[in-house]
Amino acid sequence: MIYGFDIGGTAIKGGFSFDAKTIGDPVRVPTPADDFDAFVDALKALIETAPGRPKGVAISITGVVDPDTGRTICANIPAVDGLELDTVLAERLDIPVIIANDADCFALAEAELGAGRGYSIVFGGILGTGVGGGLVVGGELVNRDGGYAGEWGHGTILATHVGDPPRDIPHFACGCGRQGCVDTVGGARGLERLHAYLSGHALSSEAILAAWAAGEPAAKGTLSAYIELVAAPLALVVNATGADIVPMGGGLSTDLALVAALDEAVRHRILRRMARPLVVPAQCRTEPGFLGAILLGLRQFE
Incomplete structure (x- = not known):
């Protein structure tokens, strides 16, 4: 025991x-x-x-x-x-x-009990309050003895001209002390920050996603920018790790339309050609x- x-x-x-x-x-x-x-x-x-x-x-x-x-x-x-x-x-x-x-x-649970079962390289991504992740290769944690592998939320690589129509986005300050980290826009608080900047209106992440689903123009503009901002660094992670599957957890991942949109955007940006979904909802909820x-x-x- x-x-x-x-x-x-x-x-x-x-x-x-x-x-x-x-x-x-x-x-x-x-x-x-x-x-x-x-x-x-x-x-x-x-x-x-x-x-x-x-x-x-x-x-x-x-x-x-x-x-x-x-x-x-x-x-x-x-x-x-x-x-x-x-x-x-x-x-x-x-x-x-x-x-x-x-x-x-989280990544280990998904690799053994969830959406990563049967895959060799599992990158577990988290879109919660912030952005995080973990990497499992051959059933073993890469960070078995500690380390920073999987911390894609703190790469200062965000684009600054994105969306449809394209908009200029500043590099927001991150709690880690840097600017332009994926964490500044990728999590729930980041989505709220992005929407407030682009629309001038403060809404909860749940309200933004509901408005996006209803076709509200301002929310559509925010999500267009969000998906582009988040998909590019996630695609880089997939290219660098060779991930076979990316189970996505955290509160934002419960929006299946958002996960599907990220999956499509990521698969368009990676070298590997896939007909099946790559970015999928986590199963260990x-x-x-x-x-x-x-x-x-x-x-x-x-």
């Missing part, structure tokens, strides 16, 4: 599993984001609900493990930021620990980070 966690800035989701066929729904508790002792106590309390001592703990977390230092970079959870978290938690929990980025865990953590733990400890 292993115990898996999906840890975000707001909630910790945890549960145990004996194999990939018996993954139940996780238990959810608040994340003590600013108090490391309370953070550890929350993990211990959940682990103690398991029917026995786990062989190991696998964690999906909203952060990156720097491969050079082994330290976790996690701005959303200050209590763990800068720690060699796997080592520290293994000591405090007295159980072996493995940690991976939540987007990597319920807690994919948790599912990926469980799968990672089973491989590591079972």
